[in-house]
Amino acid sequence: xxxxxTEISVSTQGQGLYEVTRDVDTWVxxxxxxxxxxTVFCRHTSCSLTIQENxxxxxxxxxxxxxxxxxxxNEPWYRHRAEGPDDMPAHxxxxxxDVSVNIPVTGGRLGLGTWQGLYLFxxxxxxxxxxxxxxxxxx
Amino acid sequence: xxxxxTEISVSTQGQGLYEVTRDVDTWVxxxxxxxxxxTVFCRHTSCSLTIQENxxxxxxxxxxxxxxxxxxxNEPWYRHRAEGPDDMPAHxxxxxxDVSVNIPVTGGRLGLGTWQGLYLFxxxxxxxxxxxxxxxxxx
Amino acid sequence: xxxxxTEISVSTQGQGLYEVTRDVDTWVxxxxxxxxxxTVFCRHTSCSLTIQENxxxxxxxxxxxxxxxxxxxNEPWYRHRAEGPDDMPAHxxxxxxDVSVNIPVTGGRLGLGTWQGLYLFxxxxxxxxxxxxxxxxxx
Numbered sequence: 001x002x003x004x005x006t007e008i009s010v011s012t013q014g015q016g017l018y019e020v021t022r023d024v025d026t027w028v029x030x031x032x033x034x035x036x037x038x039t040v041f042c043r044h045t046s047c048s049l050t051i052q053e054n055x056x057x058x059x060x061x062x063x064x065x066x067x068x069x070x071x072x073x074n075e076p077w078y079r080h081r082a083e084g085p086d087d088m089p090a091h092x093x094x095x096x097x098d099v100s101v102n103i104p105v106t107g108g109r110l111g112l113g114t115w116q117g118l119y120l121f122x123x124x125x126x127x128x129x130x131x132x133x134x135x136x137x138x139x
Numbered sequence: 140x141x142x143x144x145t146e147i148s149v150s151t152q153g154q155g156l157y158e159v160t161r162d163v164d165t166w167v168x169x170x171x172x173x174x175x176x177x178t179v180f181c182r183h184t185s186c187s188l189t190i191q192e193n194x195x196x197x198x199x200x201x202x203x204x205x206x207x208x209x210x211x212x213n214e215p216w217y218r219h220r221a222e223g224p225d226d227m228p229a230h231x232x233x234x235x236x237d238v239s240v241n242i243p244v245t246g247g248r249l250g251l252g253t254w255q256g257l258y259l260f261x262x263x264x265x266x267x268x269x270x271x272x273x274x275x276x277x278x
Numbered sequence: 279x280x281x282x283x284t285e286i287s288v289s290t291q292g293q294g295l296y297e298v299t300r301d302v303d304t305w306v307x308x309x310x311x312x313x314x315x316x317t318v319f320c321r322h323t324s325c326s327l328t329i330q331e332n333x334x335x336x337x338x339x340x341x342x343x344x345x346x347x348x349x350x351x352n353e354p355w356y357r358h359r360a361e362g363p364d365d366m367p368a369h370x371x372x373x374x375x376d377v378s379v380n381i382p383v384t385g386g387r388l389g390l391g392t393w394q395g396l397y398l399f400x401x402x403x404x405x406x407x408x409x410x411x412x413x414x415x416x417x
Contacts, residue, residue: 001140001276001279003416005313005382035144037178037274039315039380043391045331051238052230053184058218059230065216066231070209070348077343080336091330091337092344099329099394100380102178102239104144104274111272113182116238133389135315135382137276137279137415138142140279140415174283176317176413190377191369192323197358198369204355205370209348241317241378243283243413250411252321255377276415277281 003137004031010130012122015068015086017052017060020132021117025110027134036105036138040118043131046090047122048097054117067093067123090123097121105138142276143170149269151261154207154225156191156199159271160256164249166273175244175277179257182270185229186261187236193256206232206262229262236260244277281415282309288408290400293346293364295330295338298410299395303388305412314383314416318396321409324368325400326375332395345371345401368401375399383416 006027010018028038042049053059071092073085080088101118104111112118120130145166149157167177181188192198210231212224219227240257243250251257259269284305288296306316320327331337349370351363358366379396382389390396398408 001142003279003313003315005384035142037142037276039382041380041382041389043389043394045329045391045393050234051184052234056219056221059227062217062219062227063231063234066210071344078340080334080340082334088337088340092341095328095330095341095375097234098238099376102180102241102274102380104178104180104272106144106272111180111182113184113270115184116182131391133382133384135380137315140281174281176281176415189373190323191373195358195360198366201356201358201366202370202373205349236373237377241319241380241413243317243319243411245283245411250319250321252323252409254323255321 001139005135008132010120012128012130014125015122016064017119017121019117019119024118028105028110028136029108031136033105033136033138034108036136038103038105039100039135041100041133045094046087046124047120047130048094048099049101050097050119050121051101051116052119053115055115086125093123140278144274147271149259151269152266153264154261155203156258156260158256158258163257167244167249167275168247170275172244172275172277173247175275177242177244178239178274180239180272184233185226185263186259186269187233187238188240189236189258189260190240190255191258192254194254225264232262279417283413286410288398290408291405292403293400294342295397295399297395297397302396306383306388306414307386309414311383311414311416312386314414316381316383317378317413319378319411323372324365324402325398325408326372326377327379328375328397328399329379329394330397331393333393364403371401
């Protein structure tokens with residue numbers, strides 16, 4: 001049994017889902033692990049992770065719209081306002097989605113379903129450099 | 140340290156929570172692992188996983204009702220409609236619940252709390268054959 | 279490769295986010311694992327886990343308020359009422375947040391981002407003794 005750990009960067013330009021499936025799968029395929037477990041961890045509190053349909057881009061647009069409506073900006077009862085009107089909604093949207101996800105590795109590749117892609121879900125308007133940790137266990 | 144990986148199938152007949160605790164626990168108990176970590180991964184984007192109370196069936200009915208109300212069908216702003224009115228809500232409900240969950244293994248069995256059960260959460264109306272990957276690490 | 283498993287207790291006095299980062303990090307730092315994966319598992323169905331901003335306490339207050347509004351008590355359609363008006367909302371809030379989270383371990387410590395803290399999210403009004411399982415894999 002062996003393990004490997006790395007960090008990847010994602011540059012975001014405003015709210016949206018940024019697919020990282022290919023980058024993650026490429027790193028996994030180079031580790032010499034046939035069967036194992038990949039853990040993906042987002043080191044931020046105002047963006048998150050989600051595994052979603054990667055075929056129709058409208059799914060990602062509708063997903064974004066749903067979270068904009070469910071967790072709106074400028075709620076009168078928000079107290080945390082110092083970092084801008086998009087910061088507290090970003091924290092809540094992060095809590096509703098994922099900070100860490102696991103993907104089994106099979107045959108040296110991510111064992112995703114046919115329509116699944118891995119996304120960084122950016123919840124803030126301004127550009128950010130985001131860091132994701134990858135941890136692989138297997139043999 | 141050793142690992143094992145398998146896939147189980149769940150046949151669903153419409154929206155609802157389908158308990159898989161027993162099937163998963165039986166597989167784990169046969170792997171000869173006393174202490175370890177089980178990862179459960181759902182290979183779909185319109186059904187998901189959740190760990191919930193397994194005592195009162197009303198909990199599962201109320202859970203389903205909550206998600207029907209929170210993420211309704213036929214929102215006028217949905218763009219992704221090609222796969223039916225229940226498909227985009229299914230993607231959103233999946234994002235709000237879990238695609239992967241971890242359960243520690245103790246004494247060769249799932250280390251769930253007294254009232255916890257593992258469920259596949261089907262978000263679509265029509266029958267589906269769903270695939271769940273199990274990955275076990277331990278010794 | 280080695281593993282370790284333990285259980286920690288958290289005493290809660292009503293709804294709120296209870297930070298456990300220090301207790302968990304202390305336990306991890308004593309296991310002699312430099313690089314690895316920590317899994318945190320909540321053995322209950324009416325409290326949950328979340329990784330959130332640990333700088334401004336208003337974030338935790340707003341988070342709590344959001345979930346109180348999104349999943350209100352005393353919805354007329356709740357059927358599960360036997361354990362009190364705060365029990366079914368607690369189950370739903372648990373489904374919307376996390377029962378298990380993973381945190382990579384780097385240099386013998388939790389690999390959290392600068393602003394991330396690990397919280398037990400108590401969803402019930404009365405005091406409870408909560409149990410969290412920690413599982414560490416690494417070397």
